[in-house]
Amino acid sequence: MTQTNQPTPAGQNSTPARDWVKVLANYREPNEWRSVFELGVTAVPFFLLWALAWWSLSISYWLTFAISLANAAFLLRLFTIQHDCGHGAFFSNRYVSDWVGRALGVLTLTPYDVWRRTHSIHHSSAGNLARRGMGDIHTATVAEYEEMSRFQRLTYRLYRNPITLFVFGPGYLFLLQNRLPLGLMNGFRYWVSAMGTNLVLFIALGLVWYFGGLMPLLLIFLPSTLLAAAAGVWLFYVQHQFEETFWEIDENWQLHEAALHGSSHYVMPKVLQWFSANIGIHHVHHLYSRIPFYRLTEVLRDHSELAEANRLTIGESIASARLHLWDENSKRLLSFREAQLVLAKA
Secondary structure (H helix, E strand, O other): OOOOOOOOOOOOOOOOHHHHHHHHHHHOOOOHHHHHHHHHHHHHHHHHHHHHHHHHOOOOHHHHHHHHHHHHHHHHHHHHHHHHHHOOOOOOOHHHHHHHHHHHHHHOOOOHHHHHHHHHHHHHHOOEHHHOOOOOOOOEEHHHHHHOOHHHHHHHHHHHOHHHHHHHHHHHHHHHHHHOOOOOOOOHHHHHHHHHHHHHHHHHHHHHHHHHOOHHHHHHHHHHHHHHHHHHHHHHHHHHOOOOOOOEOHHHOOHHHHHHHOOOEEOOOHHHHHHOOOOOEHHHHHHOOOOOHHHHHHHHHHOHHHHHOOEEOHHHHHHHOOOOEEEOOOOEEEOHHHHHHHHHHO
């Protein structure tokens, strides 16, 4: 039996963030058969669409390209399942979770043990201004921006530009950056993870090239990978980059407050929610990362306070792409123009 709380008015969070941990622990146990089912209904269509796209090369390159774009949705879902494995949430047996995650890491071009470590750092430091730089999207404060040189401001603006973040950035991250254990270069196990993933990946791509030539790589592998990567980066962005998110200096930072108030509840149509494996229910996930993704909806069903917290619509998320600087005084993310007005008044 799961515990329920009394409903609270929409948008109000009366329960202290730390108190949710005991409540959410009731949802942590995965259903092994459900996990196998979710993996199957994602991986099987992914490989079938790969095969169908390959077969369609003899009919129409445009058809192949369209099928590969559709398959990006299943690749994105495989990544979110890998994400659950990294948290030990998908199977109760950690050994099974880790090896499923490592196998999926080849498909998602993500060395599993490297990603699991950097993502763990993200969970333990999200919203802490003193611990930025690992597993997050760099966010400068208004005060820091004021102190930047003209060149540094230009560099930061280019980095935060949507074309950089969502067009060029995802390809760089998954195709190039993930080939090395950046940030963990001194750890032998992380080199094993990165090089092992690279080896299996290059063998697989080499076999594709040997049997099919260049076209399967150009019209199937690259389009599905790049689109899934862009979608994944976008989802990660909107989960923490919204106007009233949470950032604090180290002395005032608290893990559970940052989890609840610094993570969004991204409201999407059911089909997008399915393909993203409920990752939009991110505030609950950060409060208790051991909850399997398919149980996150149970939490919202049972706890109206969490269902109404931090709701972010697709339209609001698109508008948040213009917010780039954290104002420590107003506790809001600001656009560059808004930040200039704040600096002008100072």
